[in-house]
Amino acid sequence: MRPPKRRRLYLVLACGLCFSAAVALGLAAFSSSLTYFLSPRQLVAKPPPTGQSFRLGGIVQVGSVSTTLSGTTPTTHFAVTDGQAAVNVIYTGVLPDLFREGQGVVAIGSMGPGGVFVADEVLAKHGAAYMPKDVEQALKEAGKWNPKFGPPPAASTWNTMQVKAGS
Amino acid sequence: MIPELGHFALACAVALAFAQGVVGIFGPSLRDARALYAAPLLACSHFAALAGSFLALVWAGVVSDFTVENIADFSSSATPLLYRITGIWGNHDGSMLLWCVILSLCGLAVALFGGNLPASLRARVLGVLGLISGGFLLFTLTVSNPFTRLWPPPLHGAGMNPILQDPGLAFHPPVLYTGYVGFSVAFAFAIAALIEGRVDAAFGRWVRPWALVSWCFLTGGIALGSWWSYYTLGWGGYWFWDPVENAALLPWLTGTALLHCSIVVEKREALKAWTVLLAIATFSLSLSGTFLVRSGILNSVHSFAEAPNQGLFILALLAITIGGSLLLFAIRAPVLAASGIYAPISRESALVLNNVFLCAITAVVFTGTLYPPFANLLFGVQLSVGAPFFNQTVLPLAAPIIIAMGFGPLLAWKRADFAPVLQRLYLAGGVAAVVFLVMAANRHIIAALGLAGGAWVVMAALTDLAQRTRLFRVPLGQSAARFFTLPRASIGAALGHIGFGVTVLGIAGMTLAVQSVVVLQPGQSTKLGGYVWTLQDIHSAPGPNYTQRVADITVADKSGVFLRLHPSRRFFAAQGTITNDAAIHTNGFNDLYAVFASELPGGGAELRLNEQPMAPEIWIGGLIMALGGFFSLSDRRLRVGAPARKRVAAAVAS
Numbered sequence: 001m002r003p004p005k006r007r008r009l010y011l012v013l014a015c016g017l018c019f020s021a022a023v024a025l026g027l028a029a030f031s032s033s034l035t036y037f038l039s040p041r042q043l044v045a046k047p048p049p050t051g052q053s054f055r056l057g058g059i060v061q062v063g064s065v066s067t068t069l070s071g072t073t074p075t076t077h078f079a080v081t082d083g084q085a086a087v088n089v090i091y092t093g094v095l096p097d098l099f100r101e102g103q104g105v106v107a108i109g110s111m112g113p114g115g116v117f118v119a120d121e122v123l124a125k126h127g128a129a130y131m132p133k134d135v136e137q138a139l140k141e142a143g144k145w146n147p148k149f150g151p152p153p154a155a156s157t158w159n160t161m162q163v164k165a166g167s
Numbered sequence: 168m169i170p171e172l173g174h175f176a177l178a179c180a181v182a183l184a185f186a187q188g189v190v191g192i193f194g195p196s197l198r199d200a201r202a203l204y205a206a207p208l209l210a211c212s213h214f215a216a217l218a219g220s221f222l223a224l225v226w227a228g229v230v231s232d233f234t235v236e237n238i239a240d241f242s243s244s245a246t247p248l249l250y251r252i253t254g255i256w257g258n259h260d261g262s263m264l265l266w267c268v269i270l271s272l273c274g275l276a277v278a279l280f281g282g283n284l285p286a287s288l289r290a291r292v293l294g295v296l297g298l299i300s301g302g303f304l305l306f307t308l309t310v311s312n313p314f315t316r317l318w319p320p321p322l323h324g325a326g327m328n329p330i331l332q333d334p335g336l337a338f339h340p341p342v343l344y345t346g347y348v349g350f351s352v353a354f355a356f357a358i359a360a361l362i363e364g365r366v367d368a369a370f371g372r373w374v375r376p377w378a379l380v381s382w383c384f385l386t387g388g389i390a391l392g393s394w395w396s397y398y399t400l401g402w403g404g405y406w407f408w409d410p411v412e413n414a415a416l417l418p419w420l421t422g423t424a425l426l427h428c429s430i431v432v433e434k435r436e437a438l439k440a441w442t443v444l445l446a447i448a449t450f451s452l453s454l455s456g457t458f459l460v461r462s463g464i465l466n467s468v469h470s471f472a473e474a475p476n477q478g479l480f481i482l483a484l485l486a487i488t489i490g491g492s493l494l495l496f497a498i499r500a501p502v503l504a505a506s507g508i509y510a511p512i513s514r515e516s517a518l519v520l521n522n523v524f525l526c527a528i529t530a531v532v533f534t535g536t537l538y539p540p541f542a543n544l545l546f547g548v549q550l551s552v553g554a555p556f557f558n559q560t561v562l563p564l565a566a567p568i569i570i571a572m573g574f575g576p577l578l579a580w581k582r583a584d585f586a587p588v589l590q591r592l593y594l595a596g597g598v599a600a601v602v603f604l605v606m607a608a609n610r611h612i613i614a615a616l617g618l619a620g621g622a623w624v625v626m627a628a629l630t631d632l633a634q635r636t637r638l639f640r641v642p643l644g645q646s647a648a649r650f651f652t653l654p655r656a657s658i659g660a661a662l663g664h665i666g667f668g669v670t671v672l673g674i675a676g677m678t679l680a681v682q683s684v685v686v687l688q689p690g691q692s693t694k695l696g697g698y699v700w701t702l703q704d705i706h707s708a709p710g711p712n713y714t715q716r717v718a719d720i721t722v723a724d725k726s727g728v729f730l731r732l733h734p735s736r737r738f739f740a741a742q743g744t745i746t747n748d749a750a751i752h753t754n755g756f757n758d759l760y761a762v763f764a765s766e767l768p769g770g771g772a773e774l775r776l777n778e779q780p781m782a783p784e785i786w787i788g789g790l791i792m793a794l795g796g797f798f799s800l801s802d803r804r805l806r807v808g809a810p811a812r813k814r815v816a817a818a819v820a821s
Contacts, residue, residue, distance in 0.1 A: 010511045015523050022527035022564060026534060029559035030552075037549035055551060067767060072685040072693055074773050093684050094764040094775045097330070097746050108553070 035108065041084040043117075050111050056089070056119075057106045058082040065101055080105060080117075091119040098124040170235050173223025174314040176216045177264075180271070181308055183213035184301035187274070191294020192362070195287035206290040206297075207278035213297065214275040217304075221268045224313055228255050233320040237261055237313045243326035243741055245712040253337035254327045260313035262340060266457070267307060269341070269348045270300045277352060284373065291359035292352070299351060302484045310480050326741040329713065335395035343388030343415060347453040349381025350422060354450030357443040358492055361499040366443060371433030374446065376800055378429060382422045383796035389415050390789025397782070398751055405677070405785055408557040413536040414456030417529055421449040424525040427518045435515060435580065439503040440496075441522070447496060451489040452529075458485060510582040517575035524568045531560040569620040569671065572664055573627030576657075577634070591634060595626035617675020624668030628661045659799020663792050670788030676781020684764070686771045696778035698759070699723045705772055713737040718763045718772050720750070734763040734774070758782040 037055045038048070048054060057080070064079035064086075076095060079086045089107055099105060099122060109119035187209035194202030224237070228251045233239040241258045242251050255261040274296040281289045307313070330336075356374045360366045392415070397405045406412060425445040431438045458481045509515040535552040542548050573595060577588045599619040606615030633639070635653055636646040650658075685693045692701035703719040715735040722730040732750035739746070752759045760777040767773060 010516075011519060014520065018523045018527050018564075018567075019530070022531050022560070025560045025563055026531045029556045030538075033553060033555035033559065035551050035553055037551065067686075067773070069686050072687060072691070074684060074686045074767075094747070094762055094773075097744065 037106075039082045039084075040080055040087045041082055043087055044085040047111060047115070050113070053108065053110050053120075055106055055108050056080055056087060056117055057104070058087075060099070060101050060103055060105050061086055062101045080107065087117050088115070089117045089119050091122055093122070095122055096124040100124075169223050170227050170232065170314045170316070173220045173227070174312070176220035176223065177304065177308055177312075177314070180213055180216040180220060180267075181301060181304045183209055183216055184271070184297050184304055187213050187297030188294050188301050189297075191290045191292075191297055194290050194294070200286075203286040203290050206293040207281075210271070210274040210278040210293050210297065213300065214271040217268050217271045221264055224255055224261060224264060225252055228252055231324065233322075233324050234316050234318065235313075236315045236317040239317050239321050239324045241325065241327055243324035243712075245323070245741060246327055246332070247711055249334075249337060250327055250332050254331070256340045257327060257331045257336070260307070260311045262344075263303070263307045263311050264313050265341065266344050266348060267300060267304050269344050270296065270303070270351055273348060273352050274300065277355075288359055288363060291362055292355040295355035295358045296351060299355075299488060302488070306480050306484060323741070326712075326739070329737065329739040329742060329744050329746045330399065333395065333399050335391060335399065339388060339391045339395055342384055342391055346381050346383075346385025346388045347415075347418065347457055349377065349384060350418060350446075350450045350453050352377040353381070353425065353446040354492070357446035358495065361443060361495050364499060364502045366432070366439040366503045368433050368436050370439075371429045371431075371442070374442070375426070375429045375433060378422060378425050378446070378449075379796050379800050382419070382426055383793040383800075385415070385419050385422060386789055386796065387793040389419060390786045390793070393789075394786045398749055399746075405782070408535075408554045410459075410536050413532050414452075414459065417456055417532055417536075418449050418453040420525050420529045420532070421445055421452055424522045424529075425449050427521050431515055431518050435509065437509065437515060438519070440500045443500070443503065444496060445522075447489075447492045451485075451492070452533075454488060455485055509580070512578070512585055513583045514575065514578045514580045517571060517578050520571050521568060521575065524564055524571075528561055528564045531564065532557065535560070566616075566620065569624055572624050572667070576628070576631045576660060576664065592627055592630060595623055595630050598626045599623035611679060614675050614678045617678065618672060621668045621670075621672030621675055624671060625665050628664040628668065632658070632661050654802055656799045656802040659795045659797075659802070662795025662798055664795075666788045666791030666793075666795055668788070669784050669791055673781045673784030673786075673788055676784065677779055680777060680779040680782070682775065682777045684773070684775045686767060686773050688771045691771075693776070695776050696759075697724065698778070700761070700774075700776055702772055702774065705766065708735070710737060712741065713739045715748070716763070716766060718761075718774065720761050720774070722752075722759060730759065732759065732761045734761045736763050736766070753783050755783055756781060 033053075035054050036048075037057055040056065040058050043056065059081055061079040061081045064077070066077050067074050068077065069075075073092065076091045077088065078091075078101075079088050081087075089109075090112070091107070091109075103124060106123045107117065107119040108121040108123070109117055112118040187206060190202055190209060191206040194206060224235075226232075227235045227238050228242055229248065231238065231242060231244050231251065237255075237258065237260050241261075242254045246254065256265040274293055277289065277292055277296065281292070284292070353374050356370065356377065360370050389412075392412070393405045396407070425442065428438050428442050428445060432442045535556050539549075539551050542550055573592060574585075574588055577591060599622045602622045603615045603619035606612075606618055632650075632653075635657065636649040638646045641649075681696050683693065683695050687693060687702040689702055689704050692699050694700070699722070701721045701723070703721055705716060705718050708715050708717050715737045717733050717735040720732040720734070721728045722732065730752050732752060734750040735748045737746045737748055738744075747762050747764065749760060749762045751761075758777070758779040760779055762775040764773040764775055
């Protein structure tokens with residue numbers, strides 16, 4: 001082959017190799033590290049296997065936050081609700097500044113023994129009026145809020161609102 | 168009155184920008200000298216109008232004019248002056264205006280410094296910039312007008328989000344935006360070159376300084392943002408693979424690739440079409456990154472409040488800009504035939520390799536960032552792609568780049584030989600191997616690999632400099648003299664590589680960080696990282712527009728107390744929010760980091776304590792990279808209008 005052609009072949013080979021490596025890496029990582037979002041209702045209906053990582057989103061149930069100490073290590077307990085079901089969560093670490101009862105929250109972690117969600121990370125949105133998109137979806141599905149009928153109800157009332165069963 | 172003037176100036180700017188666009192793009196084909204010289208004038212007046220508009224908004228912020236909705240919503244009479252000004256770009260509408268101001272500033276710079284460009288090329292570049300600016304100004308004016316009046320005005324204003332009240336954040340957006348927007352010039356050059364159907368070494372020489380400036384700002388902006396999130400958010404992390412961060416990383420990756428392959432265009436006239444495509448891709452990623460995050464299409468922890476009605480406008484603008492430029496590329500690219508020929512082992516090939524891997528990383532980050540919204544749209548599932556995905560894909564792809572970075576600068580253009588290069592790199596290889604073995608012996612394999620990689624890059628770049636100055640082979644004074652006659656671009660490049668290596672060292676060191684969350688009563692202590700941390704006292708203290716609770720922590724090693732840390736919790740009454748102010752002590756190579764997380768009803772303080780080795784290196788490396796870029800920019804070759812052919816030839820030969 002003439003040198004320019006061979007050079008082009010090397011180039012194409014290098015690019016091909018690199019991009020197939022990228023695709024292979026991407027697919028491998030995709031299958032192991034995609035995390036699904038579940039609302040408490042979905043979680044109770046179909047609990048994922050212990051140890052599988054996912055995101056749990058909803059509202060921090062009013063009156064559910066407490067902290068216990070073992071030695072000097074604190075553990076925060078709270079419940080996440082979407083008005084249909086509530087899931088207990090335990091978390092060790094610093095809660096975000098905007099974390100409070102009656103506010104939207106997303107917790108990343110997995111199910112531990114005894115049906116308790118063990119969070120590795122807890123996220124709350126910067127901005128008090130904000131509702132996480134995931135939570136918004138969960139609320140709509142739970143029948144708490146239909147966007148056709150105006151803005152969402154105040155967050156602090158969500159877990160006490162009455163909802164028709166089976167909706 | 169002043170805000171109305173600002174509003175009017177904004178409207179003028181829209182008209183001027185479109186005029187600049189139309190005159191600039193179609194003027195050259197009229198064969199009328201007046202059309203060619205109108206474009207720079209329009210660019211100047213467009214900038215003047217926009218600057219006036221922005222100053223009007225700043226004035227409204229400074230005097231706390233709460234009849235302007237934007238000021239009333241994001242500022243308050245208690246906000247300190249600095250944050251009344253920086254708060255202007257701390258919200259959606261104001262930051263849009265800032266974005267447009269910087270874009271028109273780029274146009275102004277092309278108009279002023281582009282005197283040595285062919286007049287038709289300059290007009291077309293300005294035309295492209297004018298059209299982009301016009302589109303986004305129209306968006307600002309119609310959909311997100313920062314001058315909207317509010318009646319009756321509130322007495323005090325809602326105040327700024329306390330998290331944004333921070334010097335790091337005050338300067339992060341302008342720097343980052345300058346980086347994003349600066350790539351518009353490279354983009355405009357690419358489009359103008361496609362229209363003219365001519366890409367040559369001169370194109371590389373014009374595009375490179377612009378790409379370099381914006382790359383420096385983007386690097387600085389990302390480093391600042393990362394540093395801000397490290398010390399303000401109190402998470403102690405520096406990178407979360409959040410969509411906003413990825414949005415800044417993507418143009419940085421392609422921008423880095425652009426920077427490298429424009430060297431090839433300049434010196435060897437190869438890879439032309441690829442360079443043009445990279446310029447288009449970089450600016451497209453800048454645009455889509457900025458605006459997808461804004462419009463709420465990407466779900467992010469730190470996006471602005473959502474405004475769904477703005478999404479369609481932005482999407483249409485993006486589609487026109489990106490789609491149009493890619494279409495133009497597809498039609499005109501065959502014109503750009505390459506002329507340089509090179510062997511598989513050569514500087515050109517090393518730069519191609521760099522480009523291939525950078526683009527592969529871009530592709531996986533892009534996929535990971537955009538997959539969740541698309542999965543939601545197409546399959547209705549809600550999922551997210553988190554840090555594990557990015558770590559598993561980006562790190563293996565970054566490893567070859569790190570290895571190649573050592574060899575690349577030492578290879579000769581056109582055709583090179585590996586053996587002598589390997590010989591010259593024995594020291595760098597040795598240092599990397601020692602670092603790896605020492606760390607691996609302590610069973611920190613990941614950190615060992617990372618630190619060895621960082622050491623390799625830094626040492627290889629230093630070796631390159633040492634070789635060029637013949638350090639230790641000629642007397643020291645002579646080496647120094649040689650150093651000062653080196654082309655500044657090559658010193659800049661070495662600095663850039665050293666900076667990257669230092670950042671790699673920092674990131675690798677951070678994998679050794681230790682953390683503990685404890686509840687301590689005053690007087691109690693805990694152990695972490697070989698130190699004894701004691702909570703001495705919790706007390707209240709006043710602040711300008713907040714009150715705070717401060718924890719006094721002493722840190723002791725074997726020789727006694729050597730450090731006092733004062734993390735605090737700040738209560739902002741106006742917003743009813745609390746922020747954590749982390750206390751960080753650094754000695755340049757190790758950070759001791761304490762956060763006062765909460766005060767328990769029982770009287771104790773919940774603290775999070777971290778020891779983060781090498782953390783400062785992450786940002787120091789970013790700073791070195793940006794400085795290297797600026798240094799390279801001062802190269803004579805880039806400043807002198809018509810570079811002497813001889814000089815370029817000499818640089819190739821060296």
